[in-house]
Amino acid sequence: MGPKKLNVEVAYCGKCSVIVREGTSSIQCTDCRLWFHHKCTNLSTADFRNLANRIKKGEAAWHCYPCESEVSVRTFDDLLEEDDKRDPMGNLDSLLDKHFVRFTKQYEQKFEAFRSEITSNLVDIRAEVNVSRE
Incomplete structure (x- = not known):
């Protein structure tokens, strides 16, 4: 054939x-x-x-x-029409959710640990400032 x-x-x-x-x-x-x-x-x-x-x-x-x-x-015109109807940021968000969830969770945990450390340090600094004012 x-x-x-x-x-x-x-x-x-x-x-x-x-x-x-x-x-x-x-x-x-x-x-x-x-x-x-x-x-x-x-x-x-x-x-x-x-x-x-x-x-x-x-x-x-x-x-x-x-x-x-x-x-x-689908023709190219069909794709253009679909693009006009779609929210490009919504599509980006879904791609990020799908492919980068494990990375974002890891960095969220690191950020929370960093934020807790900064908050703790601020509390210590305020305490020292209050002691020095007395």
């Missing part, structure tokens, strides 16, 4: 992005028309061959995972 040689762009695998060479075991998604290496389809060799034969006979079609799972394709 594999893509036929045409005087057009090279076909790249829809999963691994490596060139799909003519004559290699590969399959094209019926919906998005991307090519996939056999190893990138997660099909067994027997299933892959059976499917390839059924496709050649017009008895079957194959859909890649994104097309099969009905993942919608």
Whole structure:
């Protein structure tokens, strides 16, 4: 199988992005028309061959995972609209919460210890100042 040689762009695998060479075991998604290496389809060799034969006979079609799972394709304009609706700081806060919680907890503990030490030192300094005033 594999893509036929045409005087057009090279076909790249829809999963691994490596060139799909003519004559290699590969399959094209019926919906998005991307090519996939056999190893990138997660099909067994027997299933892959059976499917390839059924496709050649017009008895079957194959859909890649994104097309099969009905993942919608978004355009650049869709992404811009989503960005306009999103709170960029809210997104940043969620990323920080997700990835830096352990670091912030550690520094919060250090800060609390430092604050307690400063408070204790201030109490001692006030006591000394009050003693010296008497």
